[in-house]
Amino acid sequence: MDMKPTFVIAGKLNREYILPPSGQPILDSPGGSLLYAAGGLAVWGDTNAGLLGRVSEDYPSQWVRDLEKRGFDTRGIRTFHELNNIDFRSFVAFTDPNERSFSNAVSHFARRQLAFPKALLGYQAPDESRIDPHKTELVSPAALDTPKEYRDTRYVHLCPFDFISQSQMVNLFRGGPDQTVSLDPAPGYMTPGFWRDLRLVLQGVTVFLPSEEELRALFWGQTYDLWEMARKVSEYGPQVIVIKRGLLGQMLYDAAGGHRYEIPAYPSRVADPMGVGDAFCGGFLAGFQRTNDPLMATLYGSVSASLKIEGSGPFYALGVLPGLAKARYHSLKEMAREV
DSSP, X not given: OOSSOSEEEEOOOEEEEEEOSSSOOEEEEEESXXXXXXXXXXXXXXXXXXXXXXEOTTSOHHHHHHHHHTTOBOTTEEEOGGXXXXXXXXXXXXXXXXXXXXXXXXXHHHHTTOOOOGGGTTOXXXXXXXXXXTSOOTXXXXXXXXXXXXXXXXXXXXXXXXXXXXXXXXXXXXXSTTOEEEEOOOGGGOSGGGHHHHHHHHTTOSEEOOBHHHHHHHTTTTOOOHHHHHHHHHTTSOSEEEEEOGGGOEEEEETTTTEEEEEOOOOOOOSOOTTHHHHHHHHHHHHHHHHOOHHHHHHHHXXXXXXXXXXXXXXXXXXXXXXXXXXXXXXXXXHOEEO
């Protein structure tokens, strides 16, 4: 393994319990935004990525070894004794492809006439409304955890985690004109009252990757025009804004030439939407490194998302037919349009 990876991805790790829209439940599997983004990157054969995340001492070490076997650099996955009292379990039930529920695990299993897993006993969904966006979360990767070999990596993606930790990461990686930092914001701080804080961080961000819901929440009461929102964001640093719209695809604003593109979602079979947005971001990073073209990178991301949604687990897409990703890329390229 090279001492310096081509990519760095920072994100959260967890132990997933998922009730997909249909099919069998996923019980105690490796998950978290970090792995889904890494899976989206790996769709394109890119695994020379340093992974930044935090785990407790009882996190299965085999899961980390499995990442190493896939070719990822796990020096940035740090184990902390202080995390032993933190619940790394994560539950989500998809009532349909667009609706997800994070609470009432017992009732969701009962509704599907499934036995409730003992491993989920005592699980309490975290109360997102009580999270203070001005405080760090112990489970978030931290700038201080970053191996020095990662620090001048050219292509960096920050998955959603707390604002303070993300902002410190941006400061760490904004080393020079050669570094590309993409940021997927956490929904907790995408509010009008946080816009002033966010603007300072955006100065070090190259690519901003919010969902439509997050961007609308940020500009609530100011404008309903998504293109206007993207243009306003670009005034503070990011040259590329991609608005993720789920089954509606993506909107891309390329500030350099004022170009606006709409990219439809590839018509996939929806099996498990978990981690699709993160897979998109990983694919985008792979495409941007290869082409330095925001539109082409968005197509790469869209293909990664289209493959992920068809199965469960962060690396499901790596088992599909060889050549399928490239075929979907060429198909989507014909459907993308400038507006």
